[in-house]
Amino acid sequence: MATGKASRGLARFALLVALAMVLSWLESMVPLSLAVPGVKMGLANLVVIFALYNLGPRQAAVISLVRVLLVTFTFGNAFSFAYSLAGAALSLLVMLLLRKTGKFSLLGVSIAGGVCHNIGQILVAMAVLGTTDLIWYLPALLVAGTVAGVCIGAAGALITARVKL
């Protein structure tokens, strides 16, 4: 029975990684270009949040990292890797910390995740381009991150309440 359980865990993990990747791909097909570099819906974060609340921090972190790697190999390059990794890592870190405080529900955690994803990306972009001019986009990115976080958080709460693993 032990092997059955391990296989099920692996299958579930692979399924979530695939789902996160498909969502990333879907997002790249629908350019939500609002004249601000780095604005994204962050659909893949839905999977990361689901994993965070249902499987625990370690699984969520691994899923997030594997997704970034796969998306980079498939669609990206060294620079897009740096942006994605910084966004995903900062977002995950803050979501873990916020969840640990126990003062926020999934919605708040998701909002923080969306906002920090954008902050991480813009910081790396500033480092890569060697310019602080990009700070000009920060207000728009904060608003966009909040809106995305609310949407993803609302969807994530519904899914977490209904889907039992």
Added chain:
Amino acid sequence: MKGHRNDWLLAVGVLVLAAALWFLLRPGGEGGWVVVTVDGTEVGRYALEEERTVTIGEEDYNVLEITGGRAAVTEANCGDHTCVHTGWISREGETIVCLPHRLVVRIEGASGGLDAVAR
């Protein structure tokens, strides 16, 4: 629903921060120069009032158009076209960014141009 109060406070806090930053960072006065950097290195500096069309880069290119005291990237072969969607800029501090090509087009004030001429 008690748990949701902190969530919304967080959202409002971020939005207030965004509004404050927007107020602090809003574009300054009249622009005088269009400064183009790629990978953090300045590759061009053009007067805003001179009409001109420049193509930056070859394989990865962005077409910069300066006309009527404004500048815009009107064509590019990057993936997301964020630079083209940004549209026209003319005020000091305004920027157009093309992340895939690591290009920044920035407007500088008229005074910055004097140094450039002196050089």
